Amino acid sequence: MSEISQITLLKNAELHHETYKAELSAEEIGRYARQLVLPNFGVKGQLAMRNAKFLVVGAGGLGCSACIHLSGSGAGKLTIVDHDRIEASNLHRQIMYTTADIGRFKAEVLVERCKNSNPLTLYPPEALCVALTTDNCLELVRAHDVILDCTDNVYARYLLNDACVLASRPLVSASALKFDGQLTVYNFRDSVCRRCLFPDPKILQAQSCDDNGVMGPVPGIMGALQAMEAIKVAAGLEVTFAGIKLHYDALTGSFYRIKLRPRNPLCPLCGAASVIRTLSDDHLGTNTCFSRQPEVPGNFLLDQDSRISSSDLATAFKSETVPNFLVDVRTPAEVQICGFRNSLNLPMDSLLDENARQTVRQKLYQKLQEIPGCSSVTVVCRRGNDSQMAVHLLRKILADVPVILKDLEGGLYGWKRDVDPNFPIY
Amino acid sequence: MAVIHVEFAGGVELLFDNVKKLTIPLECVGGDTASKENKILTIKDLLQRLRQSYLKQRPELFLQGDSIKPGILVVINDCDWELMGGPDYALAPGDTVVFISTLHGG
Numbered sequence A: 001m002s003e004i005s006q007i008t009l010l011k012n013a014e015l016h017h018e019t020y021k022a023e024l025s026a027e028e029i030g031r032y033a034r035q036l037v038l039p040n041f042g043v044k045g046q047l048a049m050r051n052a053k054f055l056v057v058g059a060g061g062l063g064c065s066a067c068i069h070l071s072g073s074g075a076g077k078l079t080i081v082d083h084d085r086i087e088a089s090n091l092h093r094q095i096m097y098t099t100a101d102i103g104r105f106k107a108e109v110l111v112e113r114c115k116n117s118n119p120l121t122l123y124p125p126e127a128l129c130v131a132l133t134t135d136n137c138l139e140l141v142r143a144h145d146v147i148l149d150c151t152d153n154v155y156a157r158y159l160l161n162d163a164c165v166l167a168s169r170p171l172v173s174a175s176a177l178k179f180d181g182q183l184t185v186y187n188f189r190d191s192v193c194r195r196c197l198f199p200d201p202k203i204l205q206a207q208s209c210d211d212n213g214v215m216g217p218v219p220g221i222m223g224a225l226q227a228m229e230a231i232k233v234a235a236g237l238e239v240t241f242a243g244i245k246l247h248y249d250a251l252t253g254s255f256y257r258i259k260l261r262p263r264n265p266l267c268p269l270c271g272a273a274s275v276i277r278t279l280s281d282d283h284l285g286t287n288t289c290f291s292r293q294p295e296v297p298g299n300f301l302l303d304q305d306s307r308i309s310s311s312d313l314a315t316a317f318k319s320e321t322v323p324n325f326l327v328d329v330r331t332p333a334e335v336q337i338c339g340f341r342n343s344l345n346l347p348m349d350s351l352l353d354e355n356a357r358q359t360v361r362q363k364l365y366q367k368l369q370e371i372p373g374c375s376s377v378t379v380v381c382r383r384g385n386d387s388q389m390a391v392h393l394l395r396k397i398l399a400d401v402p403v404i405l406k407d408l409e410g411g412l413y414g415w416k417r418d419v420d421p422n423f424p425i426y
Numbered sequence B: 001m002a003v004i005h006v007e008f009a010g011g012v013e014l015l016f017d018n019v020k021k022l023t024i025p026l027e028c029v030g031g032d033t034a035s036k037e038n039k040i041l042t043i044k045d046l047l048q049r050l051r052q053s054y055l056k057q058r059p060e061l062f063l064q065g066d067s068i069k070p071g072i073l074v075v076i077n078d079c080d081w082e083l084m085g086g087p088d089y090a091l092a093p094g095d096t097v098v099f100i101s102t103l104h105g106g
């Protein structure tokens, strides 16, 4: 080495001309560059993300979108809970899954996709292909810092809410149905919990069901918003939607931003005199979907004599000895998808609506007159549940008419299973 | 003419023949008798007016007795009605009242 360069080296050392970097690897800096340069997030935010543990319950439309954003942003630990398997009807909205994934566990596949997207996270993401229950929920919540509710039913939503209050964890909650989405952060500092708004889940369970349909982009949008709020919680940024609820109506393009009440001092869970101290099904009701059962008193299930099997109906169609017509109680939108020709569409909602019963009666009378000698009516729905209740309701409406009312056992699903394997189901 | 704006979202509109927005003259909220007596009109009166004149399907999914059905959030000028006095909130000209169902799908 020449004398001159030795002198230069010495001088540089004296002037501390050496390099430095934040507590992030060169790879991490390269990967997170676009959020590292944001003054509100920066190195501090990135390190907070690396130290944060996120629990995502539900790997459906919301979960797909939320998880891929969280892992992409550098979530240190990500646990995904879902016991469902991927079905073809999920793919329009659950954007991390492909056709080849049908039949696999959602949580398992989503974890795979997150790992592929970002192998640099502090811990590898973890899949739990189990149902969330009163036995495992509290422990899971306690093991994480930020909880994301991406579930699709009232039971799981209240279970998570209760666990988050008992364990003092913020709950970033989103939901999506039809053209609408909602988002809020429960139990963060003084923001409300779910029970401050509506204390009893049992009343709500009667109204919600997974049969309602949803537009693909809506859960994706809401899940992305959810990830954003979860990142803000973890990074110590102001959490905009704590105490504020966002409602997105995709059909009209409206965004409602609602300032929520403060914590309810009388809340049975987070209030001063709380009565809910543990996770218990006594406070949560049921996790089964009974779409309309509570609205009709008593047991609405039909005995076997009042039901007709798919194969018997197929035989009856061929023989045509007994004039018979079909009443389809699905929604008009469902009727457009597939069904039986020449059936009369009387949607379940119209049978349950006192004000619509007169119209229903008139339509039935008219149809009965069109078919001379008609003495029997078969009620059809998608799966053979609503049709049983419809028979009860129609027996009341047609009390003075001598017709035999039966329902198609197993609905269109049964028809596909026993008569026509090529019939589409949805 | 003094009016209030009423909106339905999250599925509540289905009970109102799919109408999402209504403009109701304030004097109509109290029905025929109330307006002449200069009575203060509240959310309670609005619920009755909606039941009598606008609610088309399944009233039991919107009201439980005289009160709103649990699961439906009442929003007055972008605020949860609990912040505004609840059912006794006195309606003022130009108010916007939104009824939003809580969604549980995912």
Ligand SMILES: [Zn+2]
Binding pocket: A192, A193, A194, A195, A196, A197, A263, A264, A267, A268, A269, A270, A271
């Ligand atoms: Zn509470």
